[in-house]
Amino acid sequence: MATLEIKDLHVSVDTDDGPKEILKGVNLTIRDGETHAIMGPNGSGKSTLAYSIAGHPKYHVTSGSVTLDGVDVLAMTVDERARAGLFLAMQYPVEVPGVSVTNFLRTAKTAIDGEAPKLRTWVKEVNAAMDRVKMDNAFATRNVNEGFSGGEKKRHEIVQLELLDPKVAVLDETDSGLDIDALKIVSEGVNRFKQNGDKGVLLITHYTRILRYITPDFVHVFVNGQVAEEGGPELADELEANGYDRFVSAAV
Amino acid sequence: MTATVSTAVGLSNALEVERVESHLHPDGSFDLADHPVPTGMEEIWRFTPLKRLRGLHSDASLEGEEYKVEVDLPDGIAATSVPVAQSARGIAGLVPSDRVSARAWAAAKSVFEITIPEDYAGDRAATVRLIGTGTELASAGQLLVRAGRHSRSTVVVEYSGSATWAENVEILVEDGADLTFVTVQDWADDAVHHATHHARVGRDANLKHVSVSFGGDVVRHDATAEYSGPGGSVEMLGMYFADEGQHIEHRLFVDHTAPKTKSNVVYKGALQGHGAHTVWIGNVLIRKIAEGIETYEENRNLVLTDGCRADSVPNLEIETGEIEGAGHASATGRFDDEQLFYLRSRGIEEFEARRLVVHGFFHDLIRRIGVESLESKLAETVEAELSKNVLKAL
Numbered sequence: 001m002a003t004l005e006i007k008d009l010h011v012s013v014d015t016d017d018g019p020k021e022i023l024k025g026v027n028l029t030i031r032d033g034e035t036h037a038i039m040g041p042n043g044s045g046k047s048t049l050a051y052s053i054a055g056h057p058k059y060h061v062t063s064g065s066v067t068l069d070g071v072d073v074l075a076m077t078v079d080e081r082a083r084a085g086l087f088l089a090m091q092y093p094v095e096v097p098g099v100s101v102t103n104f105l106r107t108a109k110t111a112i113d114g115e116a117p118k119l120r121t122w123v124k125e126v127n128a129a130m131d132r133v134k135m136d137n138a139f140a141t142r143n144v145n146e147g148f149s150g151g152e153k154k155r156h157e158i159v160q161l162e163l164l165d166p167k168v169a170v171l172d173e174t175d176s177g178l179d180i181d182a183l184k185i186v187s188e189g190v191n192r193f194k195q196n197g198d199k200g201v202l203l204i205t206h207y208t209r210i211l212r213y214i215t216p217d218f219v220h221v222f223v224n225g226q227v228a229e230e231g232g233p234e235l236a237d238e239l240e241a242n243g244y245d246r247f248v249s250a251a252v
Numbered sequence: 253m254t255a256t257v258s259t260a261v262g263l264s265n266a267l268e269v270e271r272v273e274s275h276l277h278p279d280g281s282f283d284l285a286d287h288p289v290p291t292g293m294e295e296i297w298r299f300t301p302l303k304r305l306r307g308l309h310s311d312a313s314l315e316g317e318e319y320k321v322e323v324d325l326p327d328g329i330a331a332t333s334v335p336v337a338q339s340a341r342g343i344a345g346l347v348p349s350d351r352v353s354a355r356a357w358a359a360a361k362s363v364f365e366i367t368i369p370e371d372y373a374g375d376r377a378a379t380v381r382l383i384g385t386g387t388e389l390a391s392a393g394q395l396l397v398r399a400g401r402h403s404r405s406t407v408v409v410e411y412s413g414s415a416t417w418a419e420n421v422e423i424l425v426e427d428g429a430d431l432t433f434v435t436v437q438d439w440a441d442d443a444v445h446h447a448t449h450h451a452r453v454g455r456d457a458n459l460k461h462v463s464v465s466f467g468g469d470v471v472r473h474d475a476t477a478e479y480s481g482p483g484g485s486v487e488m489l490g491m492y493f494a495d496e497g498q499h500i501e502h503r504l505f506v507d508h509t510a511p512k513t514k515s516n517v518v519y520k521g522a523l524q525g526h527g528a529h530t531v532w533i534g535n536v537l538i539r540k541i542a543e544g545i546e547t548y549e550e551n552r553n554l555v556l557t558d559g560c561r562a563d564s565v566p567n568l569e570i571e572t573g574e575i576e577g578a579g580h581a582s583a584t585g586r587f588d589d590e591q592l593f594y595l596r597s598r599g600i601e602e603f604e605a606r607r608l609v610v611h612g613f614f615h616d617l618i619r620r621i622g623v624e625s626l627e628s629k630l631a632e633t634v635e636a637e638l639s640k641n642v643l644k645a646l
Binding site: 054055056057077078079081082083087088090093094095096097098099103104107108111112143144160164 | 588589590591593594595596597598599600601602604605608609611612613614615616
């Protein structure tokens with residue numbers, strides 16, 4: 001059971017010309033078991049929303065609220081948010097030199113669960129999670145994301161998603177830069193995660209193609225820092241056919 | 253000993269190194285008169301806090317004997333103290349490049365010689381521990397490591413305790429030999445250590461020269477490597493962690509004196525606490541004769557708190573265009589916010605995330621040092637250093 005509720009969220013970033021507002025009042029409620037797709041043109045603030053939920057220090061929330069099951073997320077540190085059950089699969093996963101994937105995954109799992117995973121079953125779990133996204137187990141000994149291809153980084157995000165098993169997953173353009181095979185593999189991972197209980201998924205994407213493999217319950221069109229239109233999966237079909245022109249010109 | 257001396261003569265004749273004027277490397281001299289007391293304005297002294305050298309650079313007596321030495325040797329490797337007159341010192345070509353080195357050379361009464369016989373091959377490191385027992389009287393140390401032809405060995409020298417120590421170290425890697433030579437400066441907070449290392453690397457020989465500095469008030473290490481034949485390879489690895497008020501300085505000079513030689517220098521350091529100061533000078537000279545060489549040098553510093561200073565200066569002098577490759581890199585930075593965010597977004601608390609990043613920063617280097625008996629010790633020392641400051645502050 002988890003409900004992520006975003007109310008009238010305003011977010012700014014610092015620029016050379018002073019603070020610039022990116023999110024201009026976002027309202028969104030993700031109930032358990034729901035998959036929401038957020039679609040929008042470049043620069044509409046989609047990624048800002050993802051990073052603001054996760055608590056990236058670059059983004060300043062100026063007003064509004066984000067709650068998870070009624071608890072104030074914005075008052076939490078980045079790591080507290082993760083331990084509360086939020087997960088952000090990043091568009092550009094970060095390389096961490098000298099830290100092995102094994103060490104990283106075990107440390108994260110220990111932090112999330114509050115206790116170290118049992119060694120024997122854990123190794124099997126990690127290997128199985130890698131197998132499911134067709135990632136060679138040799139990656140376990142490599143440094144986190146270092147020298148990984150774009151697709152390998154995304155698979156590694158899905159491995160983490162499955163192992164850390166959050167309540168709500170925010171996927172920030174996880175589909176970008178993937179070929180069709182990798183897209184299927186990543187989508188299957190997200191679908192497995194969804195079946196693993198009443199999970200909330202916030203799927204941020206520029207393209208409609210991932211929605212062929214992950215069916216959203218709701219589609220929100222994001223333009224100029226706000227939700228411009230909401231609908232069901234059929235809205236994605238319309239975007240597929242007509243693009244964002246209708247929304248962008250309306251905003252201007 | 254007669255044989256030793258003739259070898260030395262043979263080598264220096266064979267070398268015939270052409271003189272190159274270089275302001276980075278004033279000509280060495282055994283004559284103290286050639287090394288006036290530095291003022292701190294000299295290129296080679298401009299970063300060093302002379303006032304804290306306890307007169308090593310001027311006229312302090314070097315007659316102290318406040319130290320003890322422990323050795324742990326695998327079968328076949330000999331380590332013994334030899335009176336200067338009978339020693340083979342000079343064999344690796346060290347000529348004092350500054351006043352401390354010249355004074356230590358003059359003051360040394362004996363040379364600690366570590367000798368690896370020809371064709372020796374062993375995995376267990378020969379370990380020498382020098383434990384300082386006082387800082388009152390400065391001491392002059394002299395060490396000579398000689399790896400015989402086609403031998404393969406590891407020598408580790410660990411410094412601990414309190415001392416005021418001026419030292420010359422010669423390393424001779426004979427043709428075809430493979431030597432890993434490690435010094436670990438794990439001094440107490442009040443130690444002052446000035447060392448001059450000079451390595452001569454033979455034909456097709458490999459030297460892995462490693463310097464690890466954690467402790468001490470002032471630690472300055474000058475290390476030079478040159479080649480006595482083609483095909484030689486030198487890897488210089490360094491790892492340091494400077495705390496509040498600590499000065500750790502490394503000045504490296506790889507002198508490509510022969511063709512088809514290789515050098516690779518990687519030094520990584522972390523700094524924490526007010527007044528922590530590190531200096532890394534990485535000089536490489538590629539002489540006209542040194543065609544087809546490859547060199548790369550790199551220094552990275554991780555600044556963990558405010559109030560630290562890391563100086564990092566790579567220099568490359570190239571006198572021939574006929575080289576395989578030459579490059580250098582230097583970077584000094586704070587914690588990478590994106591790395592910390594990524595780790596924390598997976599539930600990892602901030603202090604743990606910082607720990608991971610610092611361990612990660614040193615991890616590959618520790619692995620590359622490749623001395624098994626040191627690996628866990630180095631990781632533990634990083635952990636201990638971290639607990640002093642970075643983690644405590646959180």
